[in-house]
Amino acid sequence: MSKVNNQVFTSYEKFVIFILAITQFTVVLDFMVMAPLGDLLLKSLSMTAQDFGIAVSAYAFSAGASGLLTAGFADKYDRKKLLLFFYIGFIIGTLFCGLANSYITLVLARIFTGLFGGVIGSISMAIITDIFTLQQRGRVMSFVQMGFGASQVLGIPIGLYIANKWFWEAPFFMIVAMSIVIAICIALYLKPVREHLSLQPQKKAMAHLWNTLKNKEYRIGFMSITMLSVGGFMMMPFGTIFAVNNLGVHPDQLPILFMISGVTSLTLMPFIGRLSDRINKFKLFTIATIWLMIVCVVYTNFFHIPFWLVILTNICMMIGIMSRMVPSSALNSAVPETADRGAYMSITSSLQQISGGVAAAIAGLIVYQEHENSPLINYDIVAYVLVVVSIISIILMSRVNKLVKKRYL
Structure with missing residues (x-):
């Protein structure tokens, strides 16, 4: 495909x-x-905050393991076939999540889903990098990552609504129905993506993985993504529990909260993508990270505040999250050589998932509830840890920025 x-x-x-x-x-x-x-899962399956942290981490750890296992051969196959294979596995795993009837079966289902779902993002990134130039990727990634905002605008509010109206498993069945249609579209209309195959040296999968891992320049990218993911995952799993039990948000108000936050994301993403292509990506990332640190510390020290203030603070957080996600992804995509792109993206995805799992598990050890309806304690400490991790991520991303400048300028 010409670029x-x-x-x-x-x-x-x-x-x-x-x-x-x-x-x-x-x-x-x-x-x-x-x-x-x-909050609904804690009450329905008699789970503790620590149990919930493990349930979230289960997906992340299995996704990370899957990323490492697939990294060695990710550049040896048509990317369309890889995407379709793992997406079908993801659909099956999500169906298992909807069929889970206990904490143990839910954890097992999340592990299975992570084995397949955790690789899809890296395959998509490799396809984007194969088809689009660096100058286009900010816009492309902003549109692709609008899935993050769209999941809040449409998916999460609808999922919460049907979960509250019927049962907690219903959102997973909704995702399965949608994904089957998407898989059919991928199979019928996406063209093969295999130009990279002509660039591949004849190396075994493990040798290709090892050569990618030991590359000094690649390791800079790996470290930066690791720290970025640790910071990104720490607060997220317990956000709803904190909102309901500490801020006084009623469960029926959660769909509104997520919908407004998601609309903000969708509105911002195209603007951030264009901005990322026009100004220094690292500068945008740094400003957004500092903004996010401040908002998170303020937010986690609130207690029983008006709903409009909860919405406003969440909007501010989404601005920070989106504004650092796009430039960091664009910079990271420029690190690997074409022949190593699939392996690099798979390893990156693996590190993101494992780091996120570690972060969620650590957060689960920091926070706790005295009983299922009591306030979430120590959530502010999680925010302070996030600040430290975010400062490290800025330092590491500056090294990535220097590497990319050296290669492309």
């Missing part, structure tokens, strides 16, 4: 962006829906 550095996307490129965005939407929704269902 023409123009400003207008072709009709097929628009389809690629759309199908990857909607795929991302379902995968992100599957992961994200666990957080808003947190």
Whole structure:
């Protein structure tokens, strides 16, 4: 596929962006829906805050393991076939989540889902990097990552509504139905992505993985993504529990909260994507990270505040999250050579998931509740840890920025 550095996307490129965005939407929704269902799950399955942290971490750890296992051969196959294979596995795992009837079966289902779902993001990133130039990727990634916002605008509020109206398993069945349609579209309309195959040296899978891991420049990218993921995952799993039990948000208000936050994300993403392509990506990332640190510390020290203030603070958090996600993804995509791109993205995805699992598990050890309806204690400490981790991530991302400048300028 030719990479023409123009400003207008072709009709097929628009389809690629759309199908990857909607795929991302379902995968992100599957992961994200666990957080808003947190309070309901704790009460329905008699789970503790620590149990819930493990349930969230189970997906992340299995996704991380899967990323490492697939990294060695990720550049040896047509990326379309890889995407379709893992997406079908993700659909089956999500179905198992909906069929789970206990804490143990839910954890096992999350492990299975993570084995497949955790790799999809890295395959999508490799496809984007194969098809689009660095100058286009800020916009492309902003659209693809709109799945993050769309999952809050549409998926999470609808999922919460049907979970409250019927049962907690219903959102997973909703995701399965949507994903089957998307898988059919991928199979029928996405063209093979295999130009990278002609660049591949004849190396065994493990040798390819090892050569990617030991590359000094790649390790800079790996470290930066690891710290970024630790900071990103620490607060998220317990956000709903904190909102309900500490801030006084009624469960029926949660869909409104997530919908407004999601609309903010969708509105911001195209703007942030264009901004990321026009100004220094590292500068945008740094400003957004500092903004997010301040908002998180303030938010976690609130107690029983008006609902409008909860909404406003969540909007401020989404601004920070989106504004650092797009430039960091674009910078990281420029680190690997073409022949190593699939392996690099798989390892990156693996590190993201494992780091997120560690972060969620650590947060689960820090916070606790005296009983299921009592306030969540020590959530502010999680925010202070996030500040330290975020400062480290800025330092590491500056090294990535220097590496990318050296390669492309």
